[in-house]
Amino acid sequence: MIAVQDALRLVLEDLPLLGCERAMLRQVGRRVLGEAVVATRDVPPFRNSAMDGFAVRAADVAATPARLRVLETVAAGAAPAQTVVVGTATRIMTGSVMPEGADAVVKVEDTSEEGGDVVVRAAVRSGANVRHAGEDLRAGETVLQPGRALRPADVGLLASLSLASVLVRRQPRVAILSTGDELVDVGEDLGPGKIVNSNAYTLAAAVEEAGAMPVVLAVARDRPEALRAAYAEALEFDVVLSTGGVSVGNFDYVRRVQADLGVVEKFWKVAQKPGKPLTFGLYRGRPVFGLPGNPVSTLVCFYVYVLPALRKLMGAEAPYLPAVEAVVEEDIGTAETLTEFVRCQLEGRAQGYRVRATGSQSSGVLRSMSAGDALAISPPGTALLRKGSTVRAIVLGRDAAALQPPF
Numbered sequence: 001m002i003a004v005q006d007a008l009r010l011v012l013e014d015l016p017l018l019g020c021e022r023a024m025l026r027q028v029g030r031r032v033l034g035e036a037v038v039a040t041r042d043v044p045p046f047r048n049s050a051m052d053g054f055a056v057r058a059a060d061v062a063a064t065p066a067r068l069r070v071l072e073t074v075a076a077g078a079a080p081a082q083t084v085v086v087g088t089a090t091r092i093m094t095g096s097v098m099p100e101g102a103d104a105v106v107k108v109e110d111t112s113e114e115g116g117d118v119v120v121r122a123a124v125r126s127g128a129n130v131r132h133a134g135e136d137l138r139a140g141e142t143v144l145q146p147g148r149a150l151r152p153a154d155v156g157l158l159a160s161l162s163l164a165s166v167l168v169r170r171q172p173r174v175a176i177l178s179t180g181d182e183l184v185d186v187g188e189d190l191g192p193g194k195i196v197n198s199n200a201y202t203l204a205a206a207v208e209e210a211g212a213m214p215v216v217l218a219v220a221r222d223r224p225e226a227l228r229a230a231y232a233e234a235l236e237f238d239v240v241l242s243t244g245g246v247s248v249g250n251f252d253y254v255r256r257v258q259a260d261l262g263v264v265e266k267f268w269k270v271a272q273k274p275g276k277p278l279t280f281g282l283y284r285g286r287p288v289f290g291l292p293g294n295p296v297s298t299l300v301c302f303y304v305y306v307l308p309a310l311r312k313l314m315g316a317e318a319p320y321l322p323a324v325e326a327v328v329e330e331d332i333g334t335a336e337t338l339t340e341f342v343r344c345q346l347e348g349r350a351q352g353y354r355v356r357a358t359g360s361q362s363s364g365v366l367r368s369m370s371a372g373d374a375l376a377i378s379p380p381g382t383a384l385l386r387k388g389s390t391v392r393a394i395v396l397g398r399d400a401a402a403l404q405p406p407f
Contacts, residue, residue: 001269001270001271001276002267002269002270002271003270003271003339003380004270004271004272004304004339004407005405005407006267007267007270007272007278007280007305008304008305008308008405008407010266010267010280011266011280011287011305011308011309012308012309012312012319014282014285015287015309015312015313016285016286016313017169017312017313017315018169018170018171018172018238018313018314018315019169019170020034020035020167020168020169020170021167021168021169021170022165022166022167022168023165023166023168024164024165025155025158025159025163025164025165025166028150028155028158028166028168029150029151029152029155030149030150030151030211031149031150031168031169031171031211031314032147032148032149032150032168032169032211032311032314032315032316033144033145033146033147033148033149033150033154033166033167033168033169034146034167034168034169034315035146035166035167036142036144036145036146037142037143037144037157037158037161037163037166038140038141038142038143039137039138039139039140039141039142039143039161040139040161041139041161042133042134042137042138042139043134043136043137043157043160043161044131044133044134044135044136045133046097046098046133047097047098047130047131047132047133048095048096048097048098048130048131049092049093049094049095049096049098049105049129049130049131050094050105050129050130050131051094051105051107051108051129052092052093052094052107052108053091053092053105053106053107053108053109053110053111053129054068054070054089054090054091054092054105054106054108054111054118054120055074055084055089055090055092055098055099055102055104055105056068056084056089056102056103056104056105056106056120056124057084057085057086057101057102057103057104058103058104058123058124058125058126058127058128059126060086060087060089061104061106061120061122061123061124062123063123064120064121064122064123065119065120065121066119066120067114067117067118067119067120068087068088068089068117068118068120069087069088069089069116069117070088070089070090070091070113070116070117070118071084071088071089071090071099072090072091073090073091073092074090074091074092074093074096074097074099075093075096076093076094076095076096077096078096078097079097080096080097080098080099080100082099083099083100083101084099084100084101084102085101089102089106089118089120090102091118092105098130103126103127103130104124104125104126104127104128104129104130105124105128105129105130106120106122106124106128106129107122107129110122136160137157137160137161143157143161144157144158145317146315147315147316147317148316148317149211149311149314149316149318149399149401150168151399169313169314169315170314171211171212171213171314172212172213172238172239172310172313172314173212173213173215173237173238173239174207174212174213174214174215174237174238174239174240174241174310175215175217175233175234175235175236175237175239175240175241176200176203176204176207176214176215176216176217176241176243177217177220177230177231177234177240177241177242177243178197178199178200178217178219178220178242178243178244179219179220179221179222179227179230179242179243179244179245179254179293180219180221180222180244180245180293181221181222182194182195183195183196183197183219184196184197185197185219186201197219198295198366199243199244199291199293199295199298200216200219200243202295202298202299202366203241203243203291203298203299203302204216206299206302206303206306206307207241207310209398210306210307210310210311211310211311211314212239212310212313212314215237217230217233217234218230220242222245222253223253224253224256224257227245227253227254227257228257228260228261231257231258231261232261235261235263235283235286235288237286238286238313239286239287239288239289239306239309239310239313240283240286240287240288240289241289241291241302241306242254242288242289242290242291243291243292243293243298244291244292244293245290245293246268246277246278246279246290246291246292246293247277247292247293254279254290255268255279255290258279258281258283258288258290261283262283262284263281263282263283263288264281264282264283265279265280265281266280266281266282267279267280268290271337271338271339271380272338272339272340272341273334273335273338273339273340273341273363274292274294274296274297274300274341274361274363275291275292275297275298275300275301275304275341275363276292276297276338277290277292277297278290278291278292278297278301278305280305287309287313289301289305289306289309291306292363294363294364295363295364295366295369296343296362296363296364296365296366296368296369297363299366299369300341300369300375303321303375303394303396304321304341304375304394304406307319307321308320308321308405311401316401317403318401318402318403319401320401320402320403320404320405320406321394321395321396321400321401321402321406322394322395322400322401322402322406323377323392323393323394323395323402323406323407324346324350324353324392324393324395325353325390325391325392325393326346326348326353326354326355326374326376326390326391326392326393327353327354327355327388327389327390327391328354328355328376328385328386328387328388328389328390328391329354329355329356329387330356330357330387331384331385331386331387332357332376332378332384332385333383333384333385334378334382334383334384334385335378335383336380336381336382336383337380338380339377339378339379339380339407340361340377340378341375341376341377341378341394342355342357342361342375342376342377342378342385343357343358343361343368343369343371343372343374343375344356344357344358344372344373344374344375344376344393345358345371345372345373345374346372346373346374346393346395353393355374355376355391355393357376358371358372359371372396373395373396373397374393374394374395374396375393375394375396376391376392376393377391377392377393377394377406377407378391379407392406392407394406
């Protein structure tokens with residue numbers, strides 16, 4: 001067995017970087033940017049109002065109430081025709097172009113209208129409620145760097161620059177191959193000794209969340225010839241995630257079949273709980289993971305090893321899940337000779353995080369993952385995480401990312 005640190009290093013050290021492709025703006029959410037984006041113009045392109053109200057000269061309303069003549073109304077999308085001069089104001093809407101001469105906007109709630117005049121009841125300083133040209137983005141400014149996993153706000157920035165498409169890293173196509181005679185699909189009858197193939201659905205959702213493309217293959221039964229045919233198909237993909245068949249049982253043929261097909265094994269068995277039977281290798285430079293069959297083991301191994309690998313393939317600047325320091329709220333017994341990833345609920349904020357176990361830590365209790373949002377790391381040599389002690393916890397948030405590994 002190898003340590004978790006060594007396993008993660010071996011997973012990431014020889015991975016290739018996928019190429020780039022141009023994608024339309026509606027298809028780039030969660031994709032990794034493949035080029036620097038430079039603003040070609042100011043955003044916003046003109047000085048505009050941040051409020052519905054009246055554009056004024058701040059000096060004219062320094063003493064209130066102040067009575068001003070209303071020159072015109074400027075709707076959003078229209079241009080003002082008149083210049084605001086001493087004793088005048090322009091009725092203006094949110095986002096409308098500021099008229100020349102005006103240097104502030106009075107909120108409509110602080111005014112009343114009498115005939116063709118407006119009475120201002122609150123003074124404003126120069127610049128109040130005004131958005132300036134280039135306040136968000138300035139022409140020539142580098143807005144986004146390559147390697148960034150694009151979030152909704154990033155896509156909005158790209159749209160504000162009128163970029164119809166952008167260069168992004170290609171998404172890995174990930175083969176998901178479940179193995180085992182006991183597996184049936186969702187909706188099928190459970191015969192004696194049968195279980196639902198939940199791992200395929202769990203992994204597909206996790207791969208999609210990571211920004212990659214899952215392809216669920218047919219279940220491979222526990223026979224060498226069936227596994228060989230299934231793996232021959234799976235090895236055509238960028239990444240292979242198989243589940244089951246990697247332990248030491250009489251029907252655990254996965255490692256033998258992988259070797260027969262040319263997969264170069266980097267390691268088998270990691271000194272961790274859950275997920276000890278994990279195997280990892282490369283096929284023509286492409287990563288092949290043999291994940292354990294137990295549902296929690298599968299998902300823990302995904303977060304700790306597969307997710308960083310997918311992010312690295314896509315060139316993400318921050319491939320790891322982050323870890324935070326947290327106080328343990330209850331005694332938690334752990335495996336003394338292994339690194340144990342304890343499913344926990346994470347509460348609080350920076351400088352005040354707390355963790356509490358989600359109940360049974362059995363590798364078959366997937367609810368312990370569903371109820372949690374962190375993995376507390378119990379290092380080797382620790383048989384008990386004592387109440388009040390401090391522990392590192394891996395954060396499982398959707399957009400959680402870090403430059404450094406969690407352990």
